Amino acid sequence: MRGREQIEEKFDIVQHLAKEFARFVNRVQNGQVDMLGAFLIESEWENYIGDSKEVLQSLELAGFIIMPKEPTEKMVQAADASLSSGLMGERGAQNYIKHVFGAMVDEWLNSYDTNLVLDIFSMAIARASDPKARADTTGENTSYQRFRKQAQDVVSGIQKNGAIIAPDEATADMIAKGVSETAENKTQASEQTGGNSDYIASIYENMVKARNEK
Template identity: 85%
Template sequence: MRGREQMSQTFDITQHLAKEFARYVNRVQNDQVDILGSFLIESEWENYISDSKEVLQSLELAGFVIMPREPTNKMIEAADASLGSGLMGQRGAQNYITHVFNAMVDEYLGGYDTNLVLDIFSMAIARASDPKARNDTSGENTSYQRFRKQAQDVVAGIQKNGSIIAPDEATPEMIAKGVSETAENKTSASEQTGGNADYIASIYNNMVAARNEKSSN
């Protein structure tokens, strides 16, 4: 768990996205071997912080959040503060919450439509590449679609850094998966929670709310 905490603390999504914008605007293919490209990214990424914040806001308005793929200690603690004092104990509560959370996330990632997320990133890259596009309020400009591949790369980069794009509230399918996982695992956890749908939803929603909290250790 300690490694997960360190990863979540060091990954700054705002900075990461700003550097991605700088990469695409400067047409840097591989900053590991392109010394000039690497310099441009490091020297210009702060110019794209506003673009980064805008795309994060767009994701939130669409009902998405970016959070760690593996739950942090703070997320687990926030899921249900009283669960560890019940029948299963602290370790049992952590294992149960982690298992249910991962099952719900796997259910979502296995079947969600990526088009809206990719559209949001494509439009953000288009705006960063052409500031004049910000003034286009016609709603008819579809030129952003040419940035689809770059948008896919951005999403892949987020996942590579141990994070995911997920709904800000548990979907019905995710809740059903969490309930079924609780029912299938005959432990003190299922006896204590009863596999209640509202309770399962609250576990996920509480963990999402705590996604950016840092460990005090």
């Protein structure tokens, strides 16, 4: 049966964004039915790798990162290496980490202001669509606003691939949610860690750092 096993491909955010830029520039509405459009995307997306990396840098400068919504095994392991050797055991520790992380992520997705993220993507699409826009360093050009819908499509596309745009450090609301989840569930983790805010913040920080580990 080994030959039938499917290897799950890791989501490549740089390639994904580059293809999104190629799709918008070539005005491809649906690559699944537009064969010419699909060909243009596949043949030109590498030209937009630079744009893709630039928008990721812009997100990072603004305090955002892109990571899996469901934590990878490496992320869970990095959260707290000592937790699995305590009262909870490995399985209990993993369940606790996933539960708290999920609650924090849901808190973020349900409450954060998307305007800054959409502005960053709108400006990136504007630059990719008009190379002359790269020369505009005044910051006064607001024409990028017309790409708002496309920016929303990019964010939706990222989420459809199982990833999210999240803060590089847990917000106060996210930390509070993680603490409350620990207290409400009254797991052995609350006895082992105390479920305090510093500990919850460190869990998130460690998982963010491990998001790209294979």
